[in-house]
Amino acid sequence: MKKILYILLGLILLVVIGIGALVTFVNPNQFKPLLTEQVKKMTGRDLVINGDINWRFFPTLGLSVGETEFRNPKGFAEPNLVQFKQADLSVSVLPLLSQHLDIGEMRLDGAHVFVQTLANGHTNLDGLMAKKAEAETTTTENTITNHDQKALWKVSVAGIKLVNASADIRNDQTKMVAQLNHVNFTLDSFQPQTWTKATFNVQGNVNALTFSAQGSTDINLAADYKNVNLKALSATMSMTDGNIDIKNAALGLDQFTLGQWSNVTFSVDGKVPNLNFDTHGAVKVKLSTDHNVITVQGLKVTNDLVGKTLPRPTINLVVDADATYDISQKLTLVSQLTLNADGTMVSGSGSYLAADIPDIRFALSSDAINIDDWLPAKTVATNSNNNASAAAAMNTAVAKENNDTSAQEPDLSALKNINLAGMIAIKQLTVDNADVANVKVVTSVKQGVATINRFEANLYGGKVTGSAFVNVNSALPSYRLKNTISNVNVLPLLTAVANNKLLAGKANITTDLSGHGLSEANIRHNIAGSIKVNIADGAVYGINIPDLLRNAKAKLKDQTNTASDTTKKTDFSALTTTLKLNNGFAATDNFQLASPLVVITGKGRTSLVNEGIDLMVNSEIVASGKGLDKIKGIAVPIHVSGTWQQPKYNLNIKDLFKNNAELESKAKKEINRGLEKLFGDKAKDDNIKNAADKLLKGLFN
Incomplete structure (x- = not known):
């Protein structure tokens, strides 16, 4: 027993003598030149150790390094890429004999990192990895290492602490400046295949946006250090910039293992100008074992929105989706997508390829969409005696606003930076009070040209087909529209869209229009082309031309027409015309309306700018009876004036008599x-x- 004690005392004495000799004869500061030389070799940068390197004896043998700086190349806003005030590292000696690197707590105080991207795209990180790879290659070529022996080494760290660290990140290209302050990170231990807890907290700002975040998770590092498992991840964050105010954002993760499903929950509660939102959701996520494919399954995001800018006071928007993302190909495939906004549902699939010009493909469908429900409500002006002045002022302000905005071109510059192709199918669509069924749209966007390759829909007993394109590659966008309307009931369509009940019949219309400029003012001034109209078996409401002629005849004879027809409409078998649009006007020289009683021809034009009408119509009675015998065959000119909403009809007596000598003689x-x-x-x-x-x-x- 005494011998054993003597042996132990001898070993302790040997260790003490060894440590004493180490401290006495080995000055760690002599390693400074070696360290700076090796860093220079590996990175091409200067390492400056301003503080001393000292031995540590408690709780284990180790080193303490004072103020240290790792330099930036010239031309950057700060001299150092990395700097710290104090670094402490301790190593157990005896485990080294069994090829076990047992490191005590690693602590880094006051570390600061500065990363900058210059206006020319260069960063202070450029070249580091290349130098490191070159140095590692040289070391490998000049060092004989037994791989099997190297694999026997085990590394463990009692803990890692990053205390009061900070970072500045600048991008001179995007004018982004990010500052991270009070960065603290703690890892209880660092040992492969052992669960350990990590916690962090950070404060900072990105330009005007300030934020704070904190969280924790359990970590298990793989034996080869290439993979990591997580569990019980929890993180919260808040941010604000004066416009955006995120009160609380939370992220939760039950576990993460390569090739296995992870359950993720998230929530965000905050507001932006004129909009409050509460977003929360859950999803299952899996990362493939080759780190290349991320699979998202059962994503469900619920958004409760409240704001004055919304078409409704509150909106509930729910998004459901399944998707995959291939990291190497930068390709996202959405196999299933459903959007539900207060009962309006859209479903479909699509893909997104990330590139300099992103490429998007999609197919969307819906059973029913009412566009009118999502547009701002139209304001009805009040004209009572008590508030006539206020109503007039409001109308003046609205008119001024309309004039100011009517010439503003929509910003379509985004069409230059995207490639898109897709299809939309809607069973029932309501737009501007019109009911449209079985809508199918095939569309694409490429190199600044947006095209509707095919459009078809059922509309009030008939069908609409067409195509169109918009080219935004010039100062004013150019466009062309071609469509065909077949056998559409005109009266219910006009009633629904414009509350206009002036015309009825079955319409067949062919349109071919083009122009430049998409503001309301530019469309009205610059649109050109033709509209061919053929309306069969219809009526013009608001005027009874045969009755108008009978009344004119009676007035000439100083009589009252007792057989007057009080129905203000003119029936016709066919109404045909070709409208030619150019220079802000729509003109026709072949207007013709044929009916059993009267044939009407006409020519004239209407202003697309102020909606004024100047149309001369000649009416000729072609039937007998009902007091029309004596004026049969007489062409009666009628002048149509006024506006689109309030047309006026006047019998032109001068032209009537000029064109008929017999009638003029009788009148005299x-x-x-x-x-x-x-x-x-x-x-x-x-x-x-x-x-x-x-x-x-x-x-x-």
Whole structure:
């Protein structure tokens, strides 16, 4: 027993003597030149150790390194890439004999990292990895290492602490400046195949955005240090920049292992200008064992939105999706996507290829969408006596706003930076109060040209087909629209869209229009092309042309037309015209309306800018009966004026008489007979006759 004690005392004495000799004869500061030389070799940068390197004896033998700086190349805003005030490292000696590197707690105080990207794209990280790889290659070539022996070494660290660290990250290209302050990180221990706890907290800002974050997780490092398992991850964050205010963002993860499903939960509660949101959701995520494919399954995100800018006071938006992301190909495949906004549902699939110009493919469908439900409500002006002045002021302000915005071009520059192709199918679509069924749209965007390759839909008993494109590669975007409307009931369509009940019939319309500029003002001024209209078996409401002619005939005879038809409409069998659009006007020279009683032809134009109408229509009675016998065959000119919403119809008596000598003669006789009844024998007086002649000339000339 005494011998054993003597042996132990001898070993302890030997260790003490060894440590004493180490401290006495080995000055760790003599390693400074060696360290700086090796760092220079590996990175091409300077390592400056301003503080001393000292021995540590408690709780284990180790080293303490004072203030140290790792330099940046010239041309960057700060001299150092990395710097720290104090670094402590301890190593157990005896385990080294059994090829076990047992490191005590590693502690780094006051570390600061500065990363900068210059305006030319160069960063202070450029070249580090290349130098490191070159140095490692040289070391490998010049060192004979037994791989099997190297594999026997085990490394363990009692703990890692990063205390009061900071970082500055600048990007001069994007004008982004990020600062991380009060960065603290603790790892209870660092030993492969052993679960250990990690915690962190950080504060900072990105430009005007300030944030703070904290969290914890359990970590298990693989034996080869290449993979890591996680469990019980929990993190929270808050941020604000004056406009964005995230009160609480939370992330939870039950576990993470390569090739296995992880259950993730998340929530964000905050607000942006005029919008409050509460978003929360859950998803299953899996990363493949080759670290290349991320699979997302059962993603469900619920968004509760409240704000004045929304078309409704509150909106509940739910997103469900399944997707995969191939990291090497930068390709996202969405196999299933469902959007539900307050009961309006859209489903589909798609893909996204990340590139300089992203490429998107999609197919979307919906049973029913009411666009009107998602547009701002139209304001109805009040014109009561009590607030007439306020209503007038409001109308003036609205008109001014409309004038200011009507010339503003929409910003479509994003079309230059995306490639897109897809299809949309909607069973029932409501837009501007019109009901459209079985909508199918095939569209694409490439090199700044957005194209509707095919559009088709059922519309009020008929069908609409067409195509269109918009090219945004010029100062003003150019466009072309071609479509065909077949057998569409006009009256319910006009009633729904414009509350206009002036026209009925079955419409067949062919449109070919083009122009440049997509603002309302530019469309009205610059649109050009043609619209061919053929409406069969219809009626024009608001005017009864045969009755108008009968009344005119009765007035000439100083009679009352007792057989007047009070129905204000003119039936027709066909209405045809070709509208030619150019220079802000739509004009026609071949307007024709044929009906059993009357044939109407006309020509004229309407302004697309102020919506004024200037149309001359000739009406000719072609049927007998109903008091029309005596005016059959007479072409009666009618002038249509006013506006689109309030057209006015006037019988042009001057042109009526000019074009019909017989009718003019009859009218003059009726006027002379009326003068004789009124003045008797004095009707032949020269003064009265002269006055009557002037009246007749004004009437017929």
